[in-house]
Amino acid sequence: MLLAIDVGNTNTVIGLYENRILHKSWRINTDPAQTADELALKYRGLLENEPGVSGVALCSTVPAVLHQMRLMVERYYSELPVVIVEPGIKTGVPILTDNPKEVGADRIVNTLAAHHLFGGPCIVVDFGTSTNLDVVSDKGEFLGGALAPGIEISIEALAQRAAQLRQVELVAPRSVIGKNTVEALQSGAVYGFAGQVDGLVDRIIEEIGAVTAVVATGGLSQIVVSESRSITHHEPDLTLLGLALLFEKNQS
Secondary structure, three states: OEEEEEEOOOEEEEEEEEOOEEEEEEEEEOOOOOOHHHHHHHHHHHHOOOOOOOEEEEEEOOHHHHHHHHHHHHHHOOOOOEEEOOOOOOOOOOEOOOOHHHOOHHHHHHHHHHHHHHOOOEEEEEEOOEEEEEEEOOOOOEEEEEEEEOHHHHHHHHHHHOOOOOOOOOOOOOOOOOOOHHHHHHHHHHHHHHHHHHHHHHHHHHHHOOOOEEEEEOOOHHHHHOOOOOOOEEOOOHHHHHHHHHHHHHHO
16 A cells, blocks of 8 residues: 655645555644654554555655654655655656746645646646645646635634634535625635636636646635536545655656
């Protein structure tokens, strides 16, 4: 089994893959304060009753966690082949931006997975700590994209700055016109972010022409998918699949 690990700013997603098929996955909090040994205890607890791990593929957008994850892998999985998404790793994804080094590893991995599934050009919408819209060319190149504040941090910031507003459950309300504060906040979050995505997708398509797919992924994607008119596919494990593909590419 391949152990695929996607370390995000808020959550870490872990998956076990065999022959590109996801066997099982977990979502845990990302804690930059945890040491390599603490991380090893957590992972061994999750994997205790699972088939043996034969390789590790890892990407991280949190430098402090990446350092500890690297130490964990060196100490506890030293006998296994390991692929960490960083400069020097063969990804097969040309990055056509002004500064390729500043592009997050998860965006590169998502590009690889999206092009594998849908060809191109296509758009990946990753709903996480930030909302990322990444544009993939017909050749599988990363062309760039748009970044916006994520759903959860936007709601948290609003609750902190407005005395009479508070955090709410992120679900669709009874109607767009909220009849109370909770529903009004839910309407703004769910329909507002769906509209934001639709507007950005429209503008991207104006620039690059028709796309094969608009793919939603990320921990908060299920909140918006059903309310967006532009999202065509929902692949919550897109990044894990990309890690599995990237591991294969670097082992061949």
